[in-house]
Amino acid sequence: MFCFQCEQTAKCTGCTGNMGVCGKKADTAQLQDQLTGSLIGLARSTDGNEHLISDSSTAVIIEGLFATLTNVNFDNDALLSLMARVEAEKKKMVPDCFACANPCGKNNDYDLKNLWEAHEDIRSLKSLILFGIRGVAAYAYHAAVLGYHDKAVESFFYKALIAIGMDDYGMSDLLPIVMEVGEVNLRCMALLDQANTEVFGHPQPAEVSLTVEKGPFIVVTGHDLYDLKLLLEQTEGRGINIYTHGEMLPAHAYPELKRFSHLKGNYGTAWQNQQKEFAALPAPILFTTNCLMPPKAGYADRVFTTEVVGFPGMTHIGAEKDFSPIIEKALELGGFAQDRTFPGINGGEKVMTGFARNTVMSVAGTVIDAVKAGAIRHFFLVAGCDGARPGRNYYTEFVRQTPADTVVLTLACGKYRFNDLDLGTIGGLPRLMDIGQCNDAYSAIQIAVALADAFGCGVNDLPLSMVLSWYEQKAVCILLTLLHLGIKNIRLGPTLPAFVSPNVLNFLVEKFGIAPITTPEEDLKAILG
């Protein structure tokens, strides 16, 4: 196997051998490559004719790309059935090719070995495209679940897949497509933001308890708010409480979700702690999306998956969305006999969320006055993924050391490193504000753009620094979006992506000033100095 798409890749170069660091086995990695190659074959079958694209061909492309994101689907049968769907779509799209006596081969599936063995700069740019569109597909999938689509985003998947399969493309062909991934992702994130806020309402600040009350309960992890809503509806009046985990925490801020009184609080922290946090839980867990840690035998019978998530042996809740098996399991296990509090990493017993664009912009006047009066000296966006690699406590220390006249905005699961810290307030606003999931990066961008408009300057001229942590492919497309917007001097950690070649890195450093994180002390001094 060869895979280097995420931050925890072996030796910072690539997972090879029988199993990746994430637990993905070689046969699953092989199937994921084959699935990706078949998606390229399907995209090639359009031959640039948009009228050949159908809703069902686009749906399988989005699902296929999402399924190959890190820590989503380790189930070979599920991957094989996705490949069968791709083949069926291809037959529908170009039936004559399947009866052709002299196949020209122009819509053949692509062998990803050609990509992994390409010149390092070509491999780097194509990887940025492939991993980027995997992230975009996750956002498009969530939006589609809520009935929201954007044709421009959908047709770009075909263009990008075709580009990955072009063995004669050089850097000058690929670089514009890399930047286009960022542009298209901005559209896609805007679509998801529209879907979430129209369906669930605009997030409102919410204090979230870290106490699990006695009695039966279910823990929901992943990112899919619609699954949570369906589960809340099906458990209403059943004597079962619901707790968020990981990236589900911001659900507590949405009016259409917080109105359920049995949505009680948050349990646990980020994805990489699942095996420890789920080991002795007297409750079932629902995985709605990435990021899944392979469940240990001790709790595997309590894990339920849905949507694109798959793991061999786990009970999968299908499209009919009947959550009865997980509800029965919660009642059977019974939960804790007494209320129990599970403090955050720094000992805090509650956390705040819900400072999305609508809330922050509603106090823009206060924020601007505070900046003009010198009460707020600087803003930091400390955001992105969490992960298992040592060195991520940089982010805890960075936030802890930010001066009292600065504001820290955050989003995504990396916030669990510091979201239980009490940083106090400035002018009645908390100094630490959680915007939401990694899916809410659009909200952070809108806040930055609104602040720049208010001050009559560009985002790069604001007293704002971005200190980002990455792990998987959504982070790749978000980073490309920030570059598309021309945002400079991003600090990125804990390590730089293995798939960025020295030449591509030089380009990013020279054009955008991207820099690796160093130490909290040095970086704070460089930013504020």
Ligand code: SF4
């Ligand atoms: S997803 Fe990450 S950890 Fe898993 S095999 Fe790929 S590079 Fe390795």
Ligand code: SF4
């Ligand atoms: S922020 Fe990234 S690492 Fe964390 S759960 Fe979301 S996708 Fe996974």
